[in-house]
Amino acid sequence: MTFVDFIVTNAPALLVAIPLFAAFTIPAVGKISAAARNLWVMGTMLLTAAVAFILAFRVFSTGTVIYVFGAAAANLAVPLDSGGIPIRIIFTVDAMSAFMDVICAIVGTSVLLYSLSSESRNTNLEGYYALYLLMITGVFGMVSTGDFFNFFVFLEILSLASAGIIAYRIDGGLAVEAALKYFILSTLGAILVLFAIGIYYGQYDALNIAMIAQRMQFSMLDKIALVFLVAALAMKCGAVPMHFWTPDAYSMAPSSATAFLVVASQASLYGLFRVVFTMYNMTMNCATVGWIIIILGVLSMVIGVTMAIPQKDIKRLMAYHAVSQTGYMLLGVGVGLAVLGNTTLTSAYGFMAMEGGIFHIFNHAMYKGLLFLTAGAIFYRIGTRDLNKMGGLGHTMKYTMIFFIIGALAIAGIPPFNGFASKLMIYESVYLFNPIFAIIAMVVSILTLASFVKVFHSVFMGPQLPEYADVKEAPLPMLIGMGILAAIVILFGLFPQPVVDMLVAPAANALANQGGYIASVLGGA
Amino acid sequence: MSRIVRTGADFLYPAILIFGLYIVAHGHLTPGGGFQGGAVIATGGALVIVAYSYTEVSEWLSGKVLMGQEVIGLVGFIGVALLAFAFGQVFFFNYLNASGSLFGIPVPYGINAGELNTGGFVPLMNFSVGCEVWGGLTLVILYMLSGIRREES
DSSP: OOHHHHHHHHHHHHHHHHHHHHHHHHHHHHHHOHHHHHHHHHHHHHHHHHHHHHHHHHHHHHOOEEEETTSSSTTOOSOGGGTTOOOSOEEEEOHHHHHHHHHHHHHHHHHHHHHHHHTTTSSOHHHHHHHHHHHHHHHHHHHHBOBHHHHHHHHHHHHHHHHHHHSSSOGGGHHHHHHHHHHHHHHHHHHHHHHHHHHHHHHHSOOBHHHHHHHOOOOHHHHHHHHHHHHHHHHHTTOGGGOTHHHHHHHHSOHHHHHHHHHHHHHHHHHHHIIIIIIIGGGSOHHHHHHHHHHHHHHHHHHHHHHHTTOOBHHHHHHHHHHHHHHHHHHHHHHHHHTTTOHHHIIIIIHHHHHHHHHHHHHHHHHHHHHHHHHHHHHHHHOOOBGGGOOOGGGTOHHHHHHHHHHHHHHTTOTTSHHHHHHHHHHHHHHHHOHHHHHHHHHHHHHHHHHHHHHHHHHHOSSOOGGGTTOOOOOHHHHHHHHHHHHHHHHHHHOHHHHIIIIIHHHHHHHHOHHHHHHHHHOOO | OOHHHHHHHHHHHHHHHHHHHHHHHTTTTSSOOHHHHHHHHHHHHHHHHHHSOHHHHHHHSOHHHHHHHHHHHHHHHHHHHHHHHHTTOOTTOOTTTTSSSTTOSOOOOSSOSOOTTOSTTHHHHHHHHHHHHHHHHHHHHHHHHTTOOOOOO
């Protein structure tokens, strides 16, 4: 077996094994020298990203890949003597999982490149990078796993690592407070998830998502489990009634880590979609649950953006916009869920709404990551996040300004940036479902634009301030990190159709096709 | 603390250590395992810290050694799992199970006293986790108690 074969065969396992191994060895490697540590972390990230791309390519070209841990063969999901139950931990990577893997790989790499420079002034970086790689492991694990208990384990890995990284820059205790808030809410959410897993295990004797989906009866207990899961995962992704941790956590975390926290939230969003589409699908009343998700989405959009407008802290402002943008994804996918099962409506607009929502996950990760990185670059150079103290930075930080403009126009949904592509799909399809929601979505976009014009003006415009006269442009690695994301923002905005056809449509298909998911693990169907 | 408490702690510490290691070693046969055993050992560390003072204990328990123990445990765990690739198997494949070598006896059927030499690489993983939790949890306790000052008497 050649090396390439080895990578291809074991890609799902390597996706978590490589960053875990590197995270555990960092304290030892860090003893050698700072350069060796940086090389070690960056090499790990590049290797993991390469594995993720290889895996995604395989999934998009040949269909769902499963990987059974500890089995005699990687695709032996159901051992002969197990009575037809997939007893082992299985990674089920379908198009939706591969789609999330790609997002995590791209953002993870550019954020890491950025942090090599942005965190270089701090001490105890072994801890920072170890936590960062654990976050990478958590996201890859959450989106790839096909075992619901394993999902919980990776959710916990991600929550613990995120809490650690939020508290990393202690900042007079403020960051620790934000981390504690995040940690308590995450634990609460994780307990609800664990309770739901217990309900499934008690009823169906199975932890595998495909097995639970196949045996799903939608009893009273399953309804309780559904409520727990929707509440917990909607909280983890920052949907509105449970959004209060996001401004604290996003603004207090180091800027580089904040950009990755966005991806971490989206992994929970993925979990939410996986639960409603793959585990329940048609057994539940899709219209009701779909409407609940739509209402969560609309609330997130409106309240997120209205809370963002009065903010004076640039990262808090962006955090509220992240809440608002999450609303678009919930709205799009919620509309798709509400009409699931009705073939005419699904083909008329339901599927397109899902595509729009899923495409928006990708776009949001790119431009919101970019915006947080530009905010970090500004903080790196002038040491404040207060918009009232900024001004005239356009004179010196030209590239940062350009990247900020790209990100701001993309989040506001202005063509030719990628935010426009996905928002247009959401507007068009949601308009057919209910015109009011489409109008609300457009108004929210306008408010977003207004808010970012204000930020742009107060940060970059105006005469050069005397206290910032010797401010320099951000260092090169930070610019490259931002540049990667900016390039993708523009590229996907200019050519959305190939992306939708190649990545988004298969992902939406995989989400809607419950039978295919079950068949890929259990066979037959 | 008084001489009585210190002497009691001196006697208890090895006993706690042995009990913890017993739980780690029997992880694949009895309730418990690496985490629980490691936690038991860490309570021994807590006992000594309470009985003596932080300054005295920090001379015996070095943070660097505990950190190293943590790294060895974690790398050992993932290393044992990764070693499956060297045998051409999938990740986490239990290559030692029923192999006849270390921990390689097939599990006997029916009621038996519990054969320690079974389980394949599961005991190795328990040892790794035990080592990691021993180091990590003691380090946590050490850091948490580092703020305590000796009361002026």
